[in-house]
Amino acid sequence: xxxxxxxxxxxxxxxxxxxxxxxxxxxxxxxxxxxxxxxxxxxxxxxxxxxxxxxxxxxxxxxxxxxxxxxxxxxxxxxxxxxxxxxxxxxxxxxxxxxxxxxxxxxxxxxxxxxxxxxxxxxxxx
Numbered sequence: 001x002x003x004x005x006x007x008x009x010x011x012x013x014x015x016x017x018x019x020x021x022x023x024x025x026x027x028x029x030x031x032x033x034x035x036x037x038x039x040x041x042x043x044x045x046x047x048x049x050x051x052x053x054x055x056x057x058x059x060x061x062x063x064x065x066x067x068x069x070x071x072x073x074x075x076x077x078x079x080x081x082x083x084x085x086x087x088x089x090x091x092x093x094x095x096x097x098x099x100x101x102x103x104x105x106x107x108x109x110x111x112x113x114x115x116x117x118x119x120x121x122x123x124x125x126x
Contacts, residue, residue: 003079004060012072015063023053024084025094027061032092033106041085043095052094063087 007013015035017027024044032038044051064072073081091099 001058003076004062007062007072007075012064012068012075013062014065014068015061017061019059019061020055020057023055024059024061025052028094029092029105029109031061031063032102033109036090036102037087038089038091038093038099038102039085039087040089040091040093040099041095044082044084048095 004013004016008016015031017031019027022030024041028039028041062072069083073083090102092102092105093099
């Protein structure tokens with residue numbers, strides 16, 4: 001946490017999200033929906049399900065401006081840092097899965113609860 005706070009303080013972090021609720025996959029999806037910026041992520045080492053959905057305390061996604069990733073890695077010291085991909089475009093692609101358009105991801109994220117409630121309950125909630 002202190003390392004990440006230092007990155008923010010020093011202007012090296014463009015965006016940060018923790019992985020404690022939903023893991024890496026959810027953190028990346030939430031970042032993409034919030035920013036409208038896609039990402040192409042390689043599957044991190046280990047078991048893909050654990051890597052993408054493990055809910056770990058003290059694990060963060062940090063995006064950097066172009067060229068700052070090497071500075072972050074150099075500053076890491078004894079903190080484990082792994083470059084997992086790049087940002088850009090309008091799709092989120094995790095490992096070998098098919099890419100998902102951010103607009104489609106956002107629509108499904110925002111519409112599932114009204115659909116779950118059904119038409120009568122959704123109208124009453126409005």
